[in-house]
Amino acid sequence: MYRGGGGAVYLNISNRCSSACAFCLREWTDGVYGENLVLAREPELEELTQAIELEFLDGPADEVVFCGFGEPTMRMDLVLAATEWLHLRRIRSRLDTNGHGALLNPDVDVPAALAAAGLDAVTVSLNAADPESYDLICRPTFAKSYRAVLQFAEQCLRQDIETTLTAVDFPGADLEGCAAIAGAMGVGFRARGLASPRGRDHAEEGEAR
Ligand code: SF4
Structure with a gap:
């Protein structure tokens, strides 16, 4: 867990990713903001909620973000339980994801479950305006995941979760194309600068992706 520059608290719950x-920070550094984000082991719910309570003793945060040096929906049960915990306490929550939640959890209606748990917002990393570029930039484990990422964002929007697509400003990235896709879908769009370990460009919000 760490506090970003934008008034948010970030939860690092898994280093695994699909x-x-x-451009992933994990390729060349151990963390952001001087925080080492390599987990010796993944946290359980109680450890996470205790850590949030301790963090909030230093002052409130605008939101709590499931982010990490990995993909949070690798730990769907924990995301849902922690989101409920936050929602009960009226703390805004956001999921920062690669959009593979449904592929990783085929037995769960992930957008519906997130909405039921009380998730306020989701930020989905799109990073490319076509499937071929997506495969080259994001190198996903799953075949045909580009369409699944778009579907995930569409379904989150339908569940009334505040939805934003993002794209990292990587050499060759079609930011305008990504923005057009977001506009057509009716969701927000944000371009992110490439992150640095000190976290002032795309990690201006403290995010690893
Ligand atoms: S940037 Fe995010 S989605 Fe991409 S490999 Fe890294 S942790 Fe996974």
């Missing part, structure tokens, strides 16, 4: 993005 992508291997060409």
Whole structure:
């Protein structure tokens, strides 16, 4: 867990991921903001909620973000339980995801479950305006995951979760194309600068992706 520059608290719950993005911080550093984000082991719910309570003793945060040095929906049960915990306490929650939640959890209606748990917002990393570029940039484990990422964002929107697509400003990235896709879908769009370990560009919000 760490506090970003934008008034948010970030939860690092897994280092596992279903992508291997060409720009991923994990390729070349151990963390952001000087925080080492390599987990010796993944946290359980009680450890997470205790850590949030301790963090909030230092002052409130605008939101709590499931982010990490990995893909949070690798730990869907924990995301749902922690989201409920936050929602009960009226703390805004956001999921920062590669959009593979449904592929990783085929037995769960992930957008519906997130909405039922009380998730306020989701930020989905799109990073490309077409499937071929997506496969080259994000190097996903799953075949045909680009369509699944778009579907995930569409379904989150339908569940009334505040939805934003993002794209990292990587050499060759079609940011305008990604923005057009977001516009057509009716969700927000944000371009992110490439992150640095000190976290002032795309990690301006403290995010690893
Ligand atoms: S940037 Fe995010 S989605 Fe891409 S490999 Fe890294 S942790 Fe996974």
